[in-house]
Amino acid sequence: MASGFAGSFWSSDYAGGLGVLFGKLQQGVQENQQILTIARLRADAEEVYGNSLASITPSTERVSGGFSRDEGASVRKAYEGVRTEMEAAAANHRKIGSNIRELVVNPFGRWCEAHAARVQNSQDDLQSRIKLHDRQAEAVRKFRSQYYNKCRLVEDLEEEDKLAFQDPQSEAAQSPKMKVPTIKMSEPEDDEEEPIDLGDETYQPDQIKKILSHMLDHIKLSEVKVPILGTYQNCSNGADITDYIQKHMAASSVSYAERIGQDLVNNGFLRLVGNVGNTFANSSRMSYQWKPRVFQITGVPEKKQPLARAGTNMSTDSFTVDSPVGSVQEYLSGWNPLNNQYPNETPSERLRREAREADDRYKQSVKKLDSLRCNLEEAMIDHLKFMERCELDRLKAIKAVILDFSGAVSNVIPSLQSTVDKMMLFQETVQPLGDLRYMLENYRTGPFVPRVTTYENYYNSVDEQTFGVDLEARARSDRKRVPILVTTVLTFLDNHYPDLEGDEARRGIWLVDVPLAQTHNLRASINTGKTFPQEVLEKYDIPIVANVLKLYLLELPDSLVSSHVYEIVKTIYSTTAAETSEETRINVIQSTLGQLRLANIATLDAICTHFTRLIELTSADETYVTALANTLAPCILRPRQESSLTMNERYSYRLIRDLFAHKDAIFGELKRASSLTHSSSGAQRPRAISTDESNRRANYEERNRAIAAQRSPRATSPAPGHRGGSHRRDRSQTRFPVNTSSPTETRRGTRNSLEVPGSLDSSPTAEPSDTNGTTEAAPAAPAEHPAPSSTRVPLPRKHAGSLARSNRDSTGSLRAIASEDAAPRGVQLEDKPMDD
Structure with missing residues (x-):
């Protein structure tokens, strides 16, 4: 992510960083007003001073006699010269005031108002988005x-059924016992009205009053005649009500509008006419009568049936009178003694249905929150970039105002040259870029690290999401050592590097500032938790594909190199260890990376292999390597908690530079050590290692101490005996099983340019058997552990027309190498289903 406002004012709750930024921006608005006040008061003072100078001459002319009587005296010439210069000085001072108003006060005043409006609009928009995100x-x-x-209730019910030795299927097949229906009289309502839910929104009583009043004004009311039952007043059909809800209540679909209409029926605002039940439907044949409660709430007069004229004969108008049968029918239709829409449902089925419904609501709410978060982050980046330009323009405007102010004075009165020089000196000291850099260095709250709210399945399944999921969990779900998304993206880039024109274009895809909206678009397409074909990536530009990999690494719950080892890495590169040798530093880095989980090490190896080949084959200079390391630093290693100290530290950058420079040494030793460890373990303990192995030794020692204490008080220390050839591991995640090929195996002479573990012609998703990091010539190994190798196997590279020794473009060499041999080479990782 690019530096500047868009990468510096982020916090976990979004509002903290924005609060600091907009506090400084509002301070800038006040600074504008202070400068404007100075210019306005100076203009007023110059005009007042000019008018005072101009009033001196008329005052002297009112004195009779004096120089007016002596026309030829030299003293009079001197007097008239002084008076003329005084009038010129008055004109000059009035000109200064006019120039300040025209050049400074008026244009800068308009600009200040527009700038303040821009800052306020951005702040209001982001605050509203953050509030919406927080509510969601x-x-x-x-x-x-x-x-x-709900899930706990289902489990409790299932456990009770098991303890009672009851078969849920047979129990469900039995007819439930019918309960005696009882009619419960509704209790009188409280004086205080409660909020009412319509759809997904909750409305207060005053809001309900406005909504109902607006409905009565815009929905057609008519009479409905029902045979036998009579005529109903104040009725509307379901289609009109649904159409109103879609237009005025932001219903996105007919089903959601019907849901709001059903809430109107359930809350006692509508009742179904001419049919049995209380169901609301979008139909012109279904009529609903507005209940008197609606007219009482809104205050709208209720249209009632006029009294019929008495007569001895039955007339047709008598059928229009409200029939008591309608009231009875409405009461019976709403009477449900079980208060259940599923009367034949068993308790276990009801709980499972409620659990499914709760799961669906939770999933939809998480998806909505993720969409709101993405939109919020996109809007924040757009506003932050815009605010950065506005702040830079403000500083430049202040610089221009000081220059114009000094010009308005210096052009009229040369005698004020010393003052003008000081003002010019002051304006020369204003450095907009320096002030902006000072603001970033002293007030930034953190880099862009998105916080993803993932769907936490009750049964720990991660099959429906990719981004924001723990790396090891994702790799275990993919049954790969490296997550499929990483290998697919790297393979796609390897296959498309030769299509780019020139090495500069190939290197530049990792440094391009891609709009976050485009990256989120691709993220939404592949954030399914499943494999995806490369055709999905073909629809997007190559920089967007590269940026989605960086976004994936940023959205991990923990950085690729875990934040738990950040302090260790800090110690490695601290000033106190500056005199240590390079070999010692590399060994410490090896041991530190060995503490990481297998998926993290394998993924880091694949990424470093990709970038080292890119740097070598495109003959990247030191400037590019520095920029690339700075870009990848937050993706590879981040501190556990950002602070003002960690934001200025460059230990992540230095680690990446060492990984680029000593990749083979670091990862080669890791693979060799891991292979020897697993070979020894496989020979001496062929059985599968228990998941409780981490506590086995502690329990064994405790048992020996207890036995020794019972034997004799003079017993020696109950230290356990030597476990010859035993193997213990603290966590299965720290293992790093790799297959290291023997020195005599068949090697190919050339490597495809910029390849990643996997085939050049097909991605890992297209051919599952071609796993990442496995060569075709790898020897067979036991099912439990890979074959050991006592010597380090070199990874030879042969470049046809090496870019380091040739000035021609690397496209030819890339295609030549690809055409010679497409067999996979690279990191010797065995990509197989994980043992644990």
Whole structure:
């Protein structure tokens, strides 16, 4: 992510960083007003001073006698010269005031108003988006709690059924016992009205009053005649009500509009006429009568049936009188003694249905929150970039105002040259870029690291999402050592590097500032938790594909090199260890990376292999390597908590430079050590290692101490005996099983340019058998552990027309190498289903 406002004012709750930024921007608005006040008061002072000078001559002319009586005296000439110069000085000072108003006060005043409006609009827009995001996040937490509670109830019910030795299927087949229906009289309503839910929104009583009043004004009301039952007043059909809800209540679909209409029926605002039940439907044949409660709330007069004229004979108008049968029918239609839409449903089925419904609501709320978060981040980046330009323009405007102000004075009165020189000196000291850099260095709150709210499945499944999921969980779900997304993107880039024109274009795709909206578009297409074909990536530009990999690494819950080792890396590169040798530093880095989980090491190896080949084959200079390392630094290693100190540290950058420079040494030793460890373990302990192995030794020692204490008080220390050839591992994630080929195996002479582990012709998604990091000539190994190798196997490279020794473009060499041999080479990682 590019430096500047867009990469410096981020925080976990979004509002913290924006609060700091807009506080400084509002301070800039006040600074503008201060400068404008100075210019305006100076203009007023110059005009007042000019008018005072101009009033001196008329005052002297009112004195009778004096120089007017002596026309030829030299003293009079001197007097008239002084008076003339005084009038010129008055004109000059009035000119200064006029120039300041025309050049400074009027244009800068208009600009200040526009700038303040821009800052305020951006702040209001982002605050409204953050509030919407926070409300949705709160809804996600509520739906998650409901979903987990339902799942626990289902599990409790299943456990009770097991303990009672009951068959749920047979129990479900039995007819439920019918309960005696009872009619519960509704309790009188409280004086205080409660909020009412319509659809997904909750409205206060005053809002309900406005909505109902607007409905009565815009929905057609008519009479509905029902045979036998009579005529109903104040009725509207379902189609008109649905159309109104879609137009005025932002209903995105007919089903959602019907849902709001059903809420109107359930809350006692509407009742179905001419049919049994209380169901709301979008139909012109379904009529609904507005209940008197609606007219009482809104204050709209209710249209009632006029009294019929009495007569001895039955007339046709008598059928239009409200029939008591309608009231009875409405009461019976709403009477549900079980209060259940599924009367034949067993308790276990009801709980499972409610759990499914809670799960669906939770999923939809998480998706909505993710969409709101993406939109919020896109809007924040756009506004932050815009605010950066506005702040830079403000500083430049202040510089121009000081220059114009000094010009308005210096052009009229040369006698004020000393003052003007000082003012010119002051304006020369204003450095917009330096002030902007000072603001970033002293007030930034953190880089762009998106915080993803993932769907947390109750059963720990991650099959429906890719971004924001733990790297090891994603790799285990993909049954790969490296997540499929990483290998697919790197393979896609390898296949398309030769299509680019020139090495500069190939190197530049990793440094291009891609709009976040385009990256989020691609992210949404592949954030499914499943494999995806390369045809999906073909629809996007290559820089967007590269940027989605960086976004994937940024959205990981923990950085690729875990933040737990950040302090260790800091110690490695601290000033106190500056005198250590390079070999010692590399060994410490090897041991530090060995603490990482297998998926992290394999993924880091694949990424470093890709970039080292890119740097070598395109003959990248030091400037590009520095820029690339700075770009990848937050993607590879981040501190656990950002602070003012960590934002100025460059340990992540220095680690990446060492990984680029000593990749073979670092990862080669890691692979060799891991292979020897697993070979020894496989020979002496052929059985599968228990997941409780981490506590086995501690329990064994405790047992020995207890036995020794019972034997004799003079027993020696109960230290356990030597476990010859035993193997212990603390966590299965720290293993790094790799297959290292023997020195006598068949090697190919050339390597395809910029390849990643996998075939050049097909991505890992197209051919599962071609796993990332496995060569075709790899020897067979036991199912439990790979074959060991006592010597380090070199990775030879042969470049046809090496770019380092040739001035021609590397496109030819890339295509030549690809045509010679398309067999996969690279990191010797065995990509197989994970053992644990």
